[in-house]
Amino acid sequence: MVTVWFEGRCPLFWREIAMMRRLDRRGAIRFVDLDPVRSCPLNQPLGSTSGILPD
Numbered sequence: 001m002v003t004v005w006f007e008g009r010c011p012l013f014w015r016e017i018a019m020m021r022r023l024d025r026r027g028a029i030r031f032v033d034l035d036p037v038r039s040c041p042l043n044q045p046l047g048s049t050s051g052i053l054p055d
Contacts, residue, residue, distance in 0.1 A: 001028055002028060002029050003030045004030070004032070017031055
């Protein structure tokens with residue numbers, strides 16, 4: 001499974017994530033909205049949609 005973090009306050013990101021969710025028919029992507037979290041799991045602010053592959 002791939003995890004994608006995104007900044008939920010941005011309408012552009014919401015559109016991009018909505019499209020990715022529609023295309024993810026296998027449920028292989030986990031989407032995490034950083035707005036409620038207020039910090040990036042990578043400990044740096046995101047300027048765009050970012051993700052990380054499993055080990």
